Amino acid sequence: xxxxxxxxxxxxxxxxxxxxxxxxxxxxxxxxxxxxxGEGDWQFLGVLPLxxxxxxxxxxxxxxAADGR
Numbered sequence: 001x002x003x004x005x006x007x008x009x010x011x012x013x014x015x016x017x018x019x020x021x022x023x024x025x026x027x028x029x030x031x032x033x034x035x036x037x038g039e040g041d042w043q044f045l046g047v048l049p050l051x052x053x054x055x056x057x058x059x060x061x062x063x064x065a066a067d068g069r
Contacts, residue, residue: 002032007041019047027051 003009003016020030028049034042055061 002034002042003044005042006034006044008043012044016044016047023047023049 003013016032023030029052031048031050033045033048035045036042
């Protein structure tokens with residue numbers, strides 16, 4: 001979403017999408033970062049990886065969903 005709001009999206013989109021896909025392949029979520037000077041347009045700066053470990057009850061939740069409960 002941040003990329004779509006950025007004025008420089010067309011220039012950075014291929015690199016940003018590659019970073020997101022590379023992070024996803026390693027189990028990370030991604031966070032896009034942008035900034036604007038005053039009232040100027042947003043400029044996309046980069047992508048940060050976020051590690052979001054499974055919750056302790058994830059195994060039981062998946063098992064219940066698989067059983068249709």
